[in-house]
Amino acid sequence: MAAISFARGAPAPECLPVQELADCARAALERDGTAVLLYGPGGGYGPLREWIAERHGVEPSRVVITNGSLQGFVFLSEQLVKPGTRVFVEAPTYDRPLKILSRLGADIVALPMDDEGLIPEELERALDAGEKPAFVYTIPTFQNPSGRTMSEERRRRVAGIAGERGVLVLEDDPYGLVRYEGEAPPLLFDLEGGVNVAYSSSFSKTVAPGVRVGYFVFPAELAAKIEALAVSTYISPPFLTQATVHEFLRRGNFEPNLERVRGLLRARRDAMLEALERNLPADASFTRPEGGYFVWIDFPSGPDVDELFTAAEEAGVLLVKGTDFFPRGQGGERSARLAFSYVSPAEIGEGVERLGALLGAAAPSAL
Ligand SMILES: Cc1ncc(COP(=O)(O)O)c(C=O)c1O
Structure with a gap:
């Protein structure tokens, strides 16, 4: 059995669009082969970076495309977390970030949640109770593992707290577009204005996980630091898969x-x-x-x-x-x-x- x-x-x-991606990979190489096959910017394939930047209304330099969004989470954590650094997470939360943060010796603070998502009072209480955390990690939409979605009212309050207290919130949103019914609530990133909220998403759930194309929109200064970390880790990411995803978008296959x-x-x-x-x-x-x-x-x-x-x-x-x-x-x-x-x-x-x-x-x- x-x-x-x-x-x-x-x-x-x-779910995997195998044939379309095969066509897109060939087309991407034929159209832009030299850029795709050389070293290039650590922050990702230029045209895809521009597409993402336009979607989120930011400068392309604030977008860092990583090998899946989990790689970006590793970079962010390596940049901000030292042994003993406080990081706030929802409880429950995605298990891989918990492992990454534990490996770095973070002091992981669990924030209780309910059916409406993270509880803003609990966030405030944790902020009052000790040192400012390096960041607050939240998955507000169709959360892994609970499937819960933070209500709009809570989003406004969490965005407000991030702004008032100057606390970095990471909004991890790989599932937001995989919606079967109902209205999408606004992104924390949009509510807050993208100053204290960083946003991450991925083409893993909307195109294919094997392409390993995830991305972050960071505040400008942090984006430069994370891009430098990417360069010192792998010089540049694999452009072929990023250019393949870009071709998929360019052709109108995404929707x-x-x-x-x-x-x-x-x-x-x-x-x-x-x-x-x-x-x-x-x-x-x-x-x-x-x-x-x-x-x-x-x-x-x-x-x-x-x-x-x-x-x-x-x-x-x-x-x-x-x-x-x-x-x-x-x-x-x-x-x-x-x-x-x-x-x-x-x-x-x-x-x-x-x-x-x-x-x-x-x-x-x-x-
Ligand atoms: C909440 C969340 N964030 C990030 C990821 C990692 O996705 P990626 O394939 O882009 O690394 C996943 C994957 O399951 C996830 O559930």
């Missing part, structure tokens, strides 16, 4: 492809919510994201997540433990992240049924 993976935060293979991807993933999100509704015990709860890849489940009277993980693995279902998404593993003991992005709707139904049996079996009173 092949395992059903709710662990992979990756697009289903049919139709995104619409196609939204359709494929909306069906998976629907299958996941419907299956959870049907199979989870009554006292379990789950988030209902309007986009992105993830659903977060809480099972207060179920097994702890280590037991669930092992039992699920034996039953052929993979998930990620809630504890992986909290600093020092403190939290999420009865929670898990389920990615609906990679598997088919039929596999989602089957996998959730298996999970439901495990959770139900451990919580007979809830049945």
Whole structure:
């Protein structure tokens, strides 16, 4: 029995525009081969940088394109974090940044969140309680891992706090465009004016993760420092994939492809919510994201997540433990992240049924 993976935060293979990217790679080389095949600016392929800059209303020099946005997160952290430096994160938050920050010895401060996202009062309380953090890391839209989206009212307050207190906020937004329904709230970056808020996004979820094209919009001075770090790390990034993405955009493939991807993933999100509704015990709860890849489940009277993980693995279902998404593993003991992005709707139904049996079996009173 092949395992059903709710662990992979990756697009289903049919989301990948393989043939179009093959054509774009050839066209990019034929059109601009010399620039693509030489060393060049550490901050990324000029025409793509300009496209991103225009989209965000900034000078191209403020845009740094990195090998996936995670690489940019590493650069930013290396630039700003020394052992003991405070960094604020949402709890829960994306596990890879937690690992990067731990490796650098950061003092990671967990900010509680609820269904409306990061709680502004908690941010203020943490700011009052100690040294100014190097930055506040937030994923306000379709958060990894919870699927939650910060409300517009909260966004205005967080943007206000960033401005008033002069605190750098990193708005990580790889999923914002992968929206299945509803209105997109404004970006923190736009609300604040891009002075104290840096913005990152990626073509991983809108084109393909394998192109490894992510980007940051930084305040000007920070952009220059991060670009210098990029140069000293790899001289220049791989322009071929960046130029391929640029060609994809130039041809007008981006929007139709995104619409196609939204359709494929909306069906998976629907299958996941419907299956959870049907199979989870009554006292379990789950988030209902309007986009992105993830659903977060809480099972207060179920097994702890280590037991669930092992039992699920034996039953052929993979998930990620809630504890992986909290600093020092403190939290999420009865929670898990389920990615609906990679598997088919039929596999989602089957996998959730298996999970439901495990959770139900451990919580007979809830049945
Ligand atoms: C919130 C968040 N930020 C950043 C990334 C990294 O994306 P990239 O592929 O651009 O490195 C991911 C990937 O899953 C993510 O979920």
